[in-house]
Amino acid sequence: MKFFGKRSxxxxxxxxxxxxxxRSVMYSTSPLLASKTPxxxxxxxxxxxxxxxxxxxxxxxxxxxxxxxxxxxxxEIRYARTLDLAxxxxxxxxRNGQLLAVSVPAPSLWAIPKxxxxxxxxxxxxxxxxxxxxxxxAGRLDDSPNYVWLRRQVDEQVxxxxxxxxxxxxxxxxxxxxxxxxxxxxxxVVGFTSTEERGQEGIxxxxxxxxxxxxxxxxVVKNRLGGVVEEFGEGVPPIDGRDIELSIDATYQSLAYQRxxxxxxxxxxxxxxxxxxxxxxxxxxxLANYPSYVPGDRRNLTGGxxxxxxxxxxxxxxxxxxxxxxxxxxxxxxxxxxxxxxxxPGRMTIQGATISDSHPHGALTxxxxxxxxxNIGTVKMAMQMQPREMWxxxxxxxxxxRPQINFPGAVxxxxxxxxxxxxxxxxTMSYGYGLSTSLFQLARAYTVFAHDGEILPVxxxxxxxxxxxxGVRVFxxxxxxxxxxxxxxxxxxxxxxxxxxxxxxxxxxKSGTAHKQEGKGYADxxxxxxxxxxxxxxxxxxxxxxxxxxxxxxxxxxxxxxxxVFSDLVQKTLRxxxxxxDLDVRPQIVAQNIPAVEESF
Amino acid sequence: xxxxxVVLLLALIGSSMYLVRVSYDARRLFNELDRAxxxxxxxxxxxxxxxxxxxxxxxxxxxxxxxxDKLAMRAATPAVTQYVAYAPAPAASKEAP
Numbered sequence: 001m002k003f004f005g006k007r008s009x010x011x012x013x014x015x016x017x018x019x020x021x022x023r024s025v026m027y028s029t030s031p032l033l034a035s036k037t038p039x040x041x042x043x044x045x046x047x048x049x050x051x052x053x054x055x056x057x058x059x060x061x062x063x064x065x066x067x068x069x070x071x072x073x074x075x076e077i078r079y080a081r082t083l084d085l086a087x088x089x090x091x092x093x094x095r096n097g098q099l100l101a102v103s104v105p106a107p108s109l110w111a112i113p114k115x116x117x118x119x120x121x122x123x124x125x126x127x128x129x130x131x132x133x134x135x136x137x138a139g140r141l142d143d144s145p146n147y148v149w150l151r152r153q154v155d156e157q158v159x160x161x162x163x164x165x166x167x168x169x170x171x172x173x174x175x176x177x178x179x180x181x182x183x184x185x186x187x188x189v190v191g192f193t194s195t196e197e198r199g200q201e202g203i204x205x206x207x208x209x210x211x212x213x214x215x216x217x218x219x220v221v222k223n224r225l226g227g228v229v230e231e232f233g234e235g236v237p238p239i240d241g242r243d244i245e246l247s248i249d250a251t252y253q254s255l256a257y258q259r260x261x262x263x264x265x266x267x268x269x270x271x272x273x274x275x276x277x278x279x280x281x282x283x284x285x286x287l288a289n290y291p292s293y294v295p296g297d298r299r300n301l302t303g304g305x306x307x308x309x310x311x312x313x314x315x316x317x318x319x320x321x322x323x324x325x326x327x328x329x330x331x332x333x334x335x336x337x338x339x340x341x342x343x344x345p346g347r348m349t350i351q352g353a354t355i356s357d358s359h360p361h362g363a364l365t366x367x368x369x370x371x372x373x374x375n376i377g378t379v380k381m382a383m384q385m386q387p388r389e390m391w392x393x394x395x396x397x398x399x400x401x402r403p404q405i406n407f408p409g410a411v412x413x414x415x416x417x418x419x420x421x422x423x424x425x426x427x428t429m430s431y432g433y434g435l436s437t438s439l440f441q442l443a444r445a446y447t448v449f450a451h452d453g454e455i456l457p458v459x460x461x462x463x464x465x466x467x468x469x470x471g472v473r474v475f476x477x478x479x480x481x482x483x484x485x486x487x488x489x490x491x492x493x494x495x496x497x498x499x500x501x502x503x504x505x506x507x508x509x510k511s512g513t514a515h516k517q518e519g520k521g522y523a524d525x526x527x528x529x530x531x532x533x534x535x536x537x538x539x540x541x542x543x544x545x546x547x548x549x550x551x552x553x554x555x556x557x558x559x560x561x562x563x564x565v566f567s568d569l570v571q572k573t574l575r576x577x578x579x580x581x582d583l584d585v586r587p588q589i590v591a592q593n594i595p596a597v598e599e600s601f
Numbered sequence: 602x603x604x605x606x607v608v609l610l611l612a613l614i615g616s617s618m619y620l621v622r623v624s625y626d627a628r629r630l631f632n633e634l635d636r637a638x639x640x641x642x643x644x645x646x647x648x649x650x651x652x653x654x655x656x657x658x659x660x661x662x663x664x665x666x667x668x669x670d671k672l673a674m675r676a677a678t679p680a681v682t683q684y685v686a687y688a689p690a691p692a693a694s695k696e697a698p
Contacts, residue, residue, distance in 0.1 A: 088646075104650040156650075179650070181657035220635075228635040229628035254661035 080232070081222050087213025088176065089197050090241030092190055092204070094250040095283075095462045099181055100190045101204065101295075103197065106177035107159035108152040109170065113141040116169035126170075129162050130154070152195060153177040177296075178204075182250055184292040185257040188308040189248055189460070191408075192295040201306070203244060203460065206406045213241040245462040247283035252276060252573050257288040260546065263565045264290050267551035273310035274547075274565065275443040276573070279540040281469050282447055282456030285573075287311075287440070309549070311410045314436040317399075318512035319373045319496075319558075320532050321432035323449065323483055326370055328393050329381040331479045337367045337486065343376040351424045355379055370486040371495045373511070375431045382430030383423070390426065391418035396474045397445040397455060399437050405458050413437040432512065439530065443545035446532050447471075449487065449508075450540035453480035484508050488537045497559030500533055502571045504581035509533020509544075509566065511558030516550065526550050531562035535570045536582045544569055 063071055092101040109130070118126065127137040130151045140148055152175070154162075159172050178193050180186070191202020198212075199205035216238030221230040260272040276286040293305040307313070329335045346360025357375050361368075369377030382390065395401060400415025414436040421429070428434045437445075440458075447456040454471025463469070475483075487508030491500040497511040511531045515522035530547035534540040546562040546569075555561055657663065668674040675681065 099653050099656050102649055102653045104653060105646050179653045179657070181653050182660050183657070183662060185660070185662050223628070223632070227632040229632050231631070231635075251661065258661065258665060 083218050085216035085238040087238035087240050090211040091243045094248050098250040101180050103176040104179045106153035107172040108175050109150040109172050112169045114145045118167040122165050180295045183294050185254045187292045187295045188289050189287050205408050207244050211241040214239040247462045249285050252286040256286040259565045261290045268553045269548045270550040272548045273439050275310050275440050275545045277443050277543040279450035279543050282458045284460050310439045314413050314438050316433050317437045318432040318514045320510045320512040322378045325382050325430045327475050327479050327483050331475050335366050339366050341377045343374050350427050353424045367486045371489040373496045378431050379427045387418035387421040398441050411438050439545050439547045446543050448474045449480050449483050450534040450543045452477040484537050497563040500563035500566045502567050505535050506537040507535040508537045513558045527556035529558040529561040531558050531566050
């Protein structure tokens with residue numbers, strides 16, 4: 001308004017000369033327009049606009065050509081996501097496809113304590129779901145303000161229920177856990193993994209490389225809702241771990257575990273082990289130890305539970321060595337099965353040390369030496385041999401050699417070089433003292449007799465039906481057959497282990513009993529009892545070795561303690577393998593037409 | 602000439618709209634496919650879990666435990682023979698509901 005007023009005041013002179021009408025305003029003569037625009041001004045403007053365009057073109061050139069990579073990358077970061085593709089760890093299955101170890105989803109629950117908001121009842125419900133008290137839960141949450149695991153690897157249902165409580169600050173992460181359906185029965189063979197699914201023991205450790213999967217990735221475009229709308233670039237497909245097919249038969253494995261567990265309980269023993277080998281192929285059908293553990297729940301474990309005794313514990317093989325010495329004597333023609341050896345009076349002295357039998361037997365044939373397990377008889381045969389011969393047979397049978405088996409912790413055992421053997425040592429070694437072996441090695445050594453004189457390579461992984469096994473010849477077929485007959489006598493009436501007999505099947509085997517070594521000497525009242533045998537004797541299908549550690553109920557002979565376990569196992573196994581019985585089953589009570597003793601009256 | 606341009610313009614607009622629609626459909630379908638695939642993976646894993654669970658319910662150890670603890674069964678040997686005597690119990694049958 002003010003401005004208008006001033007302007008009208010300024011025009012005062014002109015309005016006096018000519019009456020002011022709208023028409024009369026002469027724009028062309030307006031003094032404001034009178035001054036001429038200098039031409040540089042428009043040129044300057046045009047120049048500015050042109051320069052602006054140039055800058056834009058330059059910028060475009062920079063973005064499109066020079067800095068192209070950078071901008072493309074920045075753009076991609078804003079819309080593209082890289083997703084990890086989880087690869088699952090391979091399964092471990094038995095020879096019939098039964099699952100021994102498998103990965104199952106197990107979400108882990110975690111919380112951000114400073115965001116954690118839950119009322120009393122929610123806390124109570126959550127604590128119950130997680131299997132802890134409310135106080136424990138509160139203690140967990142106090143650990144750190146930013147991040148705490150509440151419980152790792154819970155069941156899926158538990159996680160679902162916990163998330164359904166709708167607590168703020170509670171989250172879950174997808175993880176996988178190993179599930180072991182056969183639990184403690186197969187624990188020592190299968191082993192277990194860490195929380196990160198890395199193998200720690202057993203097959204899980206031995207085949208970590210094969211079982212392990214490799215994570216993949218894919219590049220995707222995600223929309224506002226988090227859904228994948230497009231995939232681009234070359235992703236890396238995830239590679240699942242390979243399944244490992246073991247030679248173990250889960251049924252026999254469970255059976256072996258149950259039997260050895262019951263035997264350990266019955267004889268108040270400390271521990272026990274069973275090894276069952278296929279006598280045709282050398283594959284391990286069962287390998288069980290007691291005490292064992294549940295691989296899924298490894299709290300409060302002791303070393304004794306974890307130890308795979310059949311493979312890691314060594315002991316002196318005792319009488320179970322005699323068949324090797326006697327076979328060597330047969331093989332070299334020093335004796336035949338009917339050669340008579342005088343073992344009376346049940347003791348003999350070599351270099352001042354006395355060797356004795358538990359009972360004096362008198363004159364025995366070679367077959368009876370094995371049957372009665374005579375130390376003297378064996379020593380008399382062994383003393384005719386060179387130490388080198390014996391050593392060679394022992395090491396060919398796998399003693400003092402690490403078993404060629406892909407399994408952690410398998411021990412070598414001990415067999416001293418023959419050059420350092422003194423005669424008394426040669427004598428004691430012939431009946432199994434002064435060298436040591438694991439039960440597994442012992443079972444394998446007996447495949448020599450079971451497989452017609454050839455020792456078989458052992459394996460825990462299933463072989464295809466076409467894969468042939470090449471045994472290494474140790475004895476002739478003839479010797480092995482003769483020895484099997486002798487072993488049958490040992491496991492029959494008049495032998496050391498009649499309790500190892502099996503209804504319907506002929507068996508052969510050798511029992512062993514020894515004082516346990518403690519420090520430098522032998523413990524007086526602590527024993528170890530074992531039995532190694534095979535069945536059926538004409539054409540063995542299985543070799544079974546059973547060992548019971550420190551039986552504590554008075555019975556301690558291998559034939560009494562380990563024999564029944566062998567018998568039970570062999571009977572059930574052979575029947576389920578479909579092996580036809582080769583003995584007539586005799587009912588225990590027979591009503592026969594025998595004249596009765598006349599009653600006195 | 603002008604008419605041709607108009608026709609071409611209309612065709613261009615139509616085709617552009619169609620392109621928009623098709624790419625929208627492609628994304629929607631891809632999203633669905635992706636969701637179905639992850640569902641398939643989830644179900645596969647679930648299947649594996651259930652298989653393992655089913656098996657652990659049928660292992661010899663578990664069967665033995667159930668038979669012993671729940672059903673109170675024992676291994677039979679000739680030593681545990683029980684002789685069942687036949688004795689009619691009319692009183693007992695009346696009491697039974």
